[in-house]
Amino acid sequence: MALTKVLVTVKTYPTLSDKYDELVCTAGLREDGSWIRIYPVPFRKLDYQNRYQKWHWIELDLVKNKSDFRPESYKPYSIDSEIKILEKIDTTDQWIRRKEIALRNVQTNLSELIKEAKDKQKATSLAIVKPKEVLDFICEPCDKEWNPQKIAKIIANQAQGSLFDVEETKSIFKVVKKIPYKFSYVFTTEDQIVRKLMIEDWELGALYWNCLKDAEGDEKITCQKVKEKYLDYMYYKRDLYFFMGTTFKFHNVSPNPFLIIGAFYPPKEDTKKIIQPQLF
Incomplete structure (x- = not known):
């Protein structure tokens, strides 16, 4: 477990996962300019204050994703790991600060x-x-729509341990379009x-x-x-x-x-x- 600072340059559109429900793949650059991929991140489940944007520096506990052979692939220490949002790199002076980092x-x-x-x-x-x-x-x-079998499995996962049954969960659980x-x-x-x-x-x-x-x-x-x-x-x-x-x-x-x-x-x-x- 190690605190790592990452400048977020990539957030993919959410996909559905049988294991983690709705996920976003995040990628970015460390302070030394090397690339890193963070997956899985259940982005839409994060508290509002923890929803980072592209070009935010973030800090979180990361470990090597041993199920992924790609050297850049890491994952949060736990699916509930805190993500600390730091400075956002702005676009002043012709995007100079972003270019200094991204175009190395x-x-x-x-x-x-x-x-x-x-x-x-x-x-x-x-x-x-x-x-x-x-x-x-x-x-x-x-x-036009997500796989209905995958949606059903996610809804069932959401209903487990909650106060609602599967039918009630369907009415309140929203998946990204x-x-x-x-x-x-x-x-x-x-x-x-x-x-x-x-x-x-x-x-x-x-x-x-x-x-x-x-x-x-x-x-x-x-x-x-x-x-x-x-x-x-x-x-x-x-x-x-x-x-x-x-x-x-x-x-x-x-x-x-x-x-x-x-x-x-x-x-x-x-x-x-x-x-x-x-x-x-």
Whole structure:
């Protein structure tokens, strides 16, 4: 058991777990700049004051997740471990403080990164990647609801030890809504290979539901608004990087085990700005 400070840069959209109910995968950087993954974290069960945001420094007791071979993978000492929220790194001065931490070790060639992931001595599973070119952002429909068997199991787990039976628990227990679309970037890196990778990001999920509300339930308009943010704004108007991570299940078996787990999009540096010599 060791207190560890982590700068949170990644929070995935919640998924359902038979063992822990509703979970968020959190990833970030230690004070020395090394990557760390924290899983499981039952984020929506945390008290309001313990709900950290991206770019918060947090401190908690972490131990190596022995059921996960990936070197960056840790877990809270217990599922009820306290998470202490510290300073939040702001975006002043063109995001300079965030860039100083996040851009220490930028990958530009995804083929080389995949080799590191497959190297059993390294087994790299988290990185920040600079795309060479982003070609598209795609929205594809998927299942609109969570697996009903998994929902039933979670509700039964919730009812155990409570004052409510299963039927009463159904009426009061709320699960995060499932996004009925998959979102993916189509892009290249220095290896010139065109790839399509799905993005799983808390920020994207929140944007989808906000846009759906503004669009009065029109999913076509909603997907277009999401694309405008993640392609037109983040790529064309900002300096886009991908936070990327592997999944435990596919790390060793998939030709490309990485997916995009977050976006980092500081302002573009003004290359047209010329410093005039002082004449007087």
